[in-house]
Structure formats: structure tokens, C-alpha cells
Amino acid sequence: MTKLTEQKYAERMVIANVTYLIEELLGHDPEIIDDRAINLTTTTCPHCGEPFNADDHYSGETDEGEPLPDDFEYQCEVCGQMFMEDEIEEEFAEIMEWLIVDESMIRELKAQGEVVLDNRYWGRRCTGQQPYMDDVIKRIVANINERMEQQY
Numbered sequence: 001m002t003k004l005t006e007q008k009y010a011e012r013m014v015i016a017n018v019t020y021l022i023e024e025l026l027g028h029d030p031e032i033i034d035d036r037a038i039n040l041t042t043t044t045c046p047h048c049g050e051p052f053n054a055d056d057h058y059s060g061e062t063d064e065g066e067p068l069p070d071d072f073e074y075q076c077e078v079c080g081q082m083f084m085e086d087e088i089e090e091e092f093a094e095i096m097e098w099l100i101v102d103e104s105m106i107r108e109l110k111a112q113g114e115v116v117l118d119n120r121y122w123g124r125r126c127t128g129q130q131p132y133m134d135d136v137i138k139r140i141v142a143n144i145n146e147r148m149e150q151q152y
Contacts, residue, residue: 001152006141010132013105014122022098022121037123038116039093046087048079051113096127108140 026033033040042051075082093115099122101109110116114136115123124131131137 001148003145004141004148006132006137007130009141009144010130010137013102014131015100015102017097018100018121019096019098022117033117036118038110039113040115040123042091042093042113044089044091045076045079045081046083046089047081048076049089050076050078052076052078093123093125095123095125097124098122099124099131105140108143109136112136112139 044051073083073085074088095115098117100120101122103119106116106119106122109122115125117123124134126134
């Protein structure tokens, strides 16, 4: 079985760079992105700064299964610190490029927490190198190769 490479994956899945077009649209109506983008903000732990999804991290109990104290609502999975919702830090993603990509790549990007607009455009947070060099593409391709190995 031949493994998929990052370069081949990006060549097949990235259709076009449409940064200028999207930025022009946003220049006329900046609020267009608010309701149509996924993962536009990153939520981070106030103690260690690691990103996390607040919806996925509230369980009402500590890692040991004990109830969280009344004055805490969340526990970071990375550092283990507990904190309240008002301590959560939220940052808007800085989009460097907008790319039209294949819909199967959109599913992979969403799973990796990447910014996606209208289920068609990837809000790439870096520039200056080919997309296949991005860490997110490396993780996606590693996941695809792992799934392919499990099938055979």
C-alpha cells in the first residue's frame, strides 16, 4: 500500500486561492463572516494558554470523577487547572489566505479546528509556504494514512 503524501493531498484538494475575492466581500460586509464561519475564534485556558473547545471540556467533574467545586466550571485537559467561564480567553483567528478546497478536505479541516467559511473555503492561518507544508495538513494526512492502514 502506498502512503499518501502531504504534497499529493494538497495538490488534489486545494482548488484555488481566493483571498482577494473573500477580502473584497468582507470589505463590503464584514459581518458576513460572523454567522457563516466555523472555528473563527480560539478559546484558550487562562492558565496554560492551550486552546480548547469549551463546549467539549465541561463535564461537571474533575479528571478523577469528583464533582467540580461550586466556584469552578471548567478543568483544562492540558494543565489540569480549574477555572470559571469568565476567565476563558477567546481570540479571533488571523486569516492570512482563503482557499477553495474539496468538500472532503473541509470535513478534515473542521475536525482539526480550522476556520471554514460556507463549507467551501478554508481560512488558512499562515502564508509564505505551500499548503502541504502546514502542520494541519501533516496531521490530516497522518490521520488518513492511519485509517487506510487499519482498513488493510
